[in-house]
Structure formats: structure tokens, C-alpha cells
Amino acid sequence: MIRNSPGLFERSRRTALVALSAALLGAGLASPLAAIASPGTAKPTAAVQVKPGTPKTAATTPAGPHRAKAGRVATAGPLAQAGSKAGGKVTPQLADGADPGTGGNGDGSVANEYDAPVTYKGGQDSVGVQIGPPKVYLVVWGSQWGTPSTNSTGDTVLSGDPDGAVPYQQDFFKGLGSAGDGWSAVLTQYCEGIASGSMQCPAGAAHIPFPQQGSVLAGVWVDNGAAAPQAATEPQLGAEALAAAQHFGNTTEAQNRNVQYVIDSPQGTDPDKWHELGYCAWHDFQRSSLGQIAYSNMPYLPDVAGCGANWFGENTARGKLDGYGIIGGHEYAETVTDPNTPGGWTDSTGQEIGDKCAWIPYGSNGGLFFENLATGSFPLQTLWSNTDHLCSASDPIYTNPPVVLSTMCDRVDNPGPVSIPAVAVDNTGSTVSYSATGLPGGLSINASTGVISGTAAATNGYQRITVNAGDGNGKTASTGFWEDVTASGSPGCGGIEQLIDPGFENGSADVDHTVMTDAWSPSGYNVITPSSLHAAHSGQWYAWLGQDTTSDDSIAASLNTYPGYKSANFSFWLNISTTNTSTSSPDTLTLNVIDQYTGQSLGTVKTWTSQNATNGYQQQSVDLSPFISQVGWGTTIGLQLVSHETGSTPGTAFLIDDASAHEN
DSSP states (O other): OBSSSSSSSOOTTOBOHHHHHHHHHHTTOOOTTTOBOOOOOOOOOOOOOOOOOOOOOTTTOOSOSOOOBOOOOOOOOOSOOOOEEETTEEEOOOOTTSSSOOSSTTTTOOSOOOOOOOEEOOOBTTBSSOOSOOEEEEEEESGGGOOEEEOTTSOEEETTOTTOHHHHHHHHHHHTTSTTOHHHHHHTTOEESSOTTOOSOOTTSEEOOOOOTTOSEEEEEEEOSSOOOTTOOHHHHHHHHHHHHHHTTOOSHHHHTTEEEEEEOOTTOOGGGHHHHTOSOEEEEEOOTTOOEEEEEEOOGGGSGGGTTTTTSOOSTTGGGHHHHHHHHHHHHHHHHOSSTTSSEEOTTSOOTTGGGTTOOTTSTTOOEEEEETTEEEEEOOEEETTTTEEESOOOOOOOOSEEEOOOOOEEEOSEEEEEEOOEEETTOOOOEEEEESOOTTEEEOTTTOEEEEEEOOOSSOEEEEEEEEOTTSOEEEEEEEEEEOSSSOOEEOOOOOSSSTTOTTOSSOTTSSBOOOTTOOSSTTTEEOOTTSOOSSSSOEEEEOOOSSSOEEEEEEEOOOTTOOOEEEEEEEEEEEOOOOSSSOOEEEEEEEETTTOOEEEEEEEEEGGGOOSSOEEEEEEOHHHHHHHOTTOOEEEEEEEEOOSSSOOEEEEEEEEEEEEO
16 A cells, blocks of 8 residues: 555545545544445446454444555555445444455455456556566564564564564565565566556566576664654655665666565554554655655564454464455555555556455455465455456566667756756666767766766757667666756656546545545545536546535545655635625635644645636646645645635635645
8 A cells, every 4th residue: 555555555646535534524524434425326346255254343443454645556455345234324344455355344345346457557666567676675663673683584683573574574574585476477467668547568678587596585674773653654764765865885777776675663663553544554655865665564564453464364473464464465566566656556546456355365366365475474455457457466477678778758957057867777687888879968878777867958948868778798788767957946857647637527425325435535426426517627427516505515635745855836716606795794715734643734725715616617726835835845734625605595615626735
């Protein structure tokens, strides 16, 4: 899951309904757990059978192993299914995948209800997928883990790790790529360097490579110089990932390009309030002077029964660690396919390839299974395969060309010092050399490192740059990008869309039309609508606020922010159609920014009133940077639009469509 990735496992930072439901409720929005929808047109569902098991209570069970921090990514699957009626009251079901289930209310549900393929989002900051041999660095954070030593198989073990979580993870990553690892093969179908929106990868594209046995685990760092925070924030987790990159000597873009850092928090801690926000883990990334850093927040999973402990009824010491296979594998796979969330592979609801197959019961089609690796047997969830159009445990291996070159983003740079990395991978192990054509004056490329640098002179608009990489065997690869060197504009890559369903075209309710699962958390079923009473700016669906005089209408989305970014812009098209001519009691539309942890407003960004009728759609744009700065870059925020009608009958229709959020 992304911190927004998207599903309920994680968060690739797009904290979705599961992450922000409590916060938005505290801010006055209807909770997704309580919103009951009216009938409508159903979307297609994937048929899944439910395996018997033992139910748990919704109050103590997280929604799933992934929570999306999203904007990117995320985002998450539905927080709840249809409620069951008991004694005339509506009781929400358990969150999707909260337990193996008995076949009853909420048991063993599939996180993904929409049978939609994943598509490529075009890459963020020149990263779409990991194109070199995947590497994982395990970071054991905090003195609470106790004294380290080494066991007979060479694993690092800790005196403060009562369940053996750290050696279990090491064995899992060491075993990837061994004979019979069909699970890793599913990942190889995904690639980068193709058009945004693509669903399939051509043979010559830069695919995710199949791992070599024993090569995935690249290192273990027991960072026990001080205690880990009792409740680490997102920025603190990001800072620990950056410290890990420095510790391991990964100080360049190329060294971090195909790497992920797993931040293990000690027993009894509450990183990113995973207990309160109801998730098990998430993955994310950050910009830094060391390159793009992809990392996962991995709490001490045995602390919560709903995060995989003894998921198959073993009630054994090893079974207690099942979550580190199910959830750890989920985050690993999503980081490989969507390292810079949400620039990789997600579906139209923001779910990544792990979210779409989360918690399908063992024994069901596409369900949880055990993979026998050279280092042991590990429980895993299946992964979404576009090739098969289903959740798969095995696929053919797609191989890369001998030389692949990372996607390079179109960008703006200011006149003066510039550094732009190009990263190639040679699958034969040969040394790669680089060259480039079309470079602006003052810039050159280092033939050994691939870094374009120098003092750039201003250009007359964008110009096309082509980068070439080749090895000693005559194998080559090339890519191109556009660069504008100008004093105006923010330097760096152009930001990609961070919102899930920015045009509202996914509709407003789940397939059963009983509970709100929309990415925008509408306060009522018809707030997001295709109604012909008004028109959308584009497409068919739009948000219509101002229909209710007894309570305020509202929509809300989550936005993941990333360490290393400095600006964020939110825009949407607004049509204010009104019959309210009062100057003393105008109807209003307010945009608030919400703190995901406290549910409190960080401030009102802007208010629009019925006095400002637009006579058609007009684009609105606001700067979110001052509000993000209050909580720190790397924190998820909520964006809440609320209408208030002052009369006894609706007087103003606030029509919203084609929203967008970009960061730079």
C-alpha cells in the first residue's frame, strides 16, 4: 500500500479513507463507516469465494496490511462493506480483509472490488519502476530492539525481538529468486519508458528484472544508538530512511535507483499511529541530495492480531510472523512496481498491484498461498497480473534487453548550476558509458556516471535532449526528455497528478451501492453525480455541493506530500449557479486543510460565496504550501470542500469538476 497507494495495506502516501476517516469525521465530515448509499448502477465485481475462519471485532482489527498515503497512491480500498442491520441499527462490517473469516459479516473480504487493470502513470521524478536487480536494506530502528548477534544461518538476531521478526524478514528476502519463485516472476511484466495510460509493456521496454537468489537482501543496519520514537511521524520515518542510505554508502541517484529501505519499528511502538489509523504498513519515497529514496514503514506486526499473525490458524511461533510474508511481500512488490508513488502502476481507484489482491482467503481463486523458497516456506498474497487479468501467484518471466536506461522526466531548470542524473543498467554486468546530444550551452554529460552537469545558460523555450548508454559489447539504449532553462518557473521535474479520480468519473459508491467508498468521501450518495440538471466540466460525473439545507454537503480527498518537495498546488473547475441574491446571508463554499492525525483544520484556504456567481465553469487554483509547512513535508493532509446553505431551500449549486494536485 502506498501512504495513499493506495489499498488498505499501506499507504505509497496517499492516505485514503482508512487513514483519514477519523480525521475527516472530527472535522465534521460524514464517516465512510456510517454513510449509507441509495440504489444505483453497479460496477462489475470480481468473483471471490470466502474461506471459513474465526471473526474478530472491527474495533480492534486494522483494515488490512496496506494503507495508501495517498493522493498517490493512493489509494486505499474501501474501509467497510455494507452494514448489517441488527435491532434496527446499522452495524458496519469489518474492514476489508480484517480476518480470515467465517463467511459472515466482513469476513475475508477482497480489498479490491473493481475488476480494473492497472495502468502506467508515466513515472515521477524520472522513476516508474525499479529497472535493476531489486535490493532491500533492512533497518532495525531503535535501542528497544536490544543487543544484536548472529545466528547459525548468518541472520542478525536481537534480544528485544521476542517473536524473531528480524531474522524471518532476512530469510524471506534472501529466498526471493530461488527455484520455484513464480511470485517474483509476476512483477517482471511491468516496465517504464512507455506512454502514460499503457496497460502492456513491449519486449524492448525496461522491465522489472527477476531477482537472483541471495541478492535481494543487500544489508541489515541495527540503528540502536538511541530509542526509536514511541510514535514516529511520517517525516521521522523518512529521515530514518535517509540516514540508512547514508549508513550504507548509497549517496547517489544511481545507487538508490533500484533500492528500498524497510524501516522496522520495535515492539510496542506506534509508528505513524498505525493502531489508531487502522493499517499494517505502507511504502513511500522522498527526494533528497542522495537521490530518490524509496522506503516502507513496517511496524512490529505481531502487536496486532489483524496484521497476519497466525493467519492460517497455526498458533505457532513461526505462524505469528505470517504478516511479514503477507504484508512485507505486499509492500516489497508495490515498491518495485511503484517506487515513486504514484508514478508507477495503479488502477483507476488508486490501488497498486498488491492492494488489488489483498486478503483473498487461502484456498480461494487468487487467494493467499505458501511459497517454498530456498530459505523456507512463506505465506504470500497473490499479485495483480495485467497479462492474466487476475490475481496471480506465478507468471512467465519477462526479460530485459542487455542495456536499459531509466525514464527521464521533462523538466525546467534555472540558469546556473545544474545536475541531472541518467541511470542505466547493464544486465550482463558490463561497464556502461554515457553520451548525450541536444544539451543546452554550459552542460555536458559525464561518460562514466551519466550525470549531466555544468552551468546552464538560458534557452529559448524547451529543447529536446537525447541520452545514450552503451556497453563494451555494442549493446545500447537511449531515452529523451525536454528541458527549458529559464529564470521563471520551478526547477526540476514537472509534477504528476497526485489525486485519485480527479474528474470524479469513478462515480460515488461501491458496487453494492450501500456504503461510500469513493476517493472523495462524499457526505451523501448524490453529491457526486451524473445528473442532467447541471453539466460536468468534462466527462459525465461532477460534484454538486449545496443540495442540502439541513446539513452541509462536503467532499474530501487526501494528499500525500513528500520530503524534499517545496510547493503544492490544488486546482479545480468551479461553477457557482445561484438564486441567492442576499448580501448579508450568502451561501458559501469553503476549502479547508485537515491534519490527518488530529482531525483539526490547519486553516481555511479560501471561501467562495453566492455573491460570486461564475456563469459557467472557471478554474480555481490555490497554494497549499503554507499549510503543509505547519505539519512538515512528508505528512498526509486532507483537502475538504464544504458548502453551507443559509436558506430553507437550496439557493446555490456549487459545481466542482476536474480537480488536480501537483507537487514540486
